[in-house]
Amino acid sequence: MRNDHALDSIDRAIIAELSEDGRLSNTELARRVRLTPAPCLRRVQRLERAGVIRGYHAAIDPKSTGRGFEVIVSVDIAVNDGPTIEDFEAAVAELPEVVEVRRMFGQPDYFLRVLVADHEEYEALTLNKLTRLPALSRVVSHQTMRLAKGWPTAIP
Structure with missing residues (x-):
């Protein structure tokens, strides 16, 4: 089905x-x-x-949970072999601030959706965690001005 x-x-x-x-x-x-x-x-x-309905979720207001600052991060990794991809994905999955990870065709290699409290917390995340991910070669941050259309936010 x-x-x-x-x-x-x-x-x-x-x-x-x-x-x-x-x-x-x-x-x-x-x-x-x-x-x-x-x-x-x-x-x-x-x-x-049949897996058409995969679950039921609550739509959470990120601001009310202290995670109202959203950044979409494009990431390239230096090596695109199986072990490197697995290591990168495992490491990024451990970051609670990263609520979505998309492996892309072409460039960039990944888009990450990050939810944090404010730009200071995002800067700390970038300096202390994101830039230390395995095989990372490039990080470009895109701050969300406003969500004009999209799915409800799921915050783990």
């Missing part, structure tokens, strides 16, 4: 509703997608088993 061809219009409606509000009761979800509760629940469970 992982490809779009296996999803029908009701599955898509369920996904859209749960994307907007993952806390909908099954009864309310069924009403919105025009099903009775039992078949709606079966469809949701099937979507979960």
Whole structure:
């Protein structure tokens, strides 16, 4: 079911509703997608088993948790072989300030999404941790002015 061809219009409606509000009761979800509760629940469970619905998450305001300063960091590594990539990814995964890591085709090698309290904390992170990552050759920071469109923030 992982490809779009296996999803029908009701599955898509369920996904859209749960994307907007993952806390909908099954009864309310069924009403919105025009099903009775039992078949709606079966469809949701099937979507979960198939990995289409991977989980339910709370949208957290980063400022309220002391992590309102967001920086997107482009990173290049010096060597792109298997062990170096594994070492780099393992090291960056250990940094709680890094909430997202994307390996890219082409340049840069990675985009990191970093959430910290302020620019001082980001500077300390850069000097004390980011620049010490394995095989790092280049770091370019891009401060987010405003999130104009995007997914809710997940903060571990």
